[in-house]
Amino acid sequence: MNAQEHGYIGAEACGMCHKNEKQGEQLKIWQNSKHANAYKTLLTEEANKLSGEVKAVENPQCLKCHASGYDVDKKLLGKKFSVEDGVQCETCHGPGEDYKSMKVMKSREESVKNGLRIWKDEAEIEKYCKTCHNEESPTYKEFDFAKMWPQIAHPVPKK
Numbered sequence: 001m002n003a004q005e006h007g008y009i010g011a012e013a014c015g016m017c018h019k020n021e022k023q024g025e026q027l028k029i030w031q032n033s034k035h036a037n038a039y040k041t042l043l044t045e046e047a048n049k050l051s052g053e054v055k056a057v058e059n060p061q062c063l064k065c066h067a068s069g070y071d072v073d074k075k076l077l078g079k080k081f082s083v084e085d086g087v088q089c090e091t092c093h094g095p096g097e098d099y100k101s102m103k104v105m106k107s108r109e110e111s112v113k114n115g116l117r118i119w120k121d122e123a124e125i126e127k128y129c130k131t132c133h134n135e136e137s138p139t140y141k142e143f144d145f146a147k148m149w150p151q152i153a154h155p156v157p158k159k
Helices: 010-015 027-029 035-041 043-053 060-066 089-093 107-111 124-130 145-152
Strands: none
Touching: 010 027, 010 089, 035 060, 043 060, 089 145, 107 124
């Protein structure tokens, strides 16, 4: 995180602006993704068996890849933010409280100053994805970024 701590607002709040066709329907892409359901997988009997002595939903080793904001100071979590919403926008894009306004979002520079994380290329994105999609997971299956990225990619359409 940046030196300044930014607050989390949750995927639904991000979706207020990122849901229409003109914007690229990012909310819908997320809602239909496995990321949106990542926390729910921790509620299964299988997850609890793999988690050991601690319930999967209480295990930091599970939560680190299945839930946004689980380890964040509660004062930084907005009223509509819910850890149960899984891997949310802010996991990859940074906490949105300070860059969510239209005024800030219109300026890439201001957005970044206020917490927006920008990826320079797909190689950098792939490296970040692999911080969770790796052999540390007890249910790991080979991660093919080239195949998986198009399933979650959500660019703003070119005008």
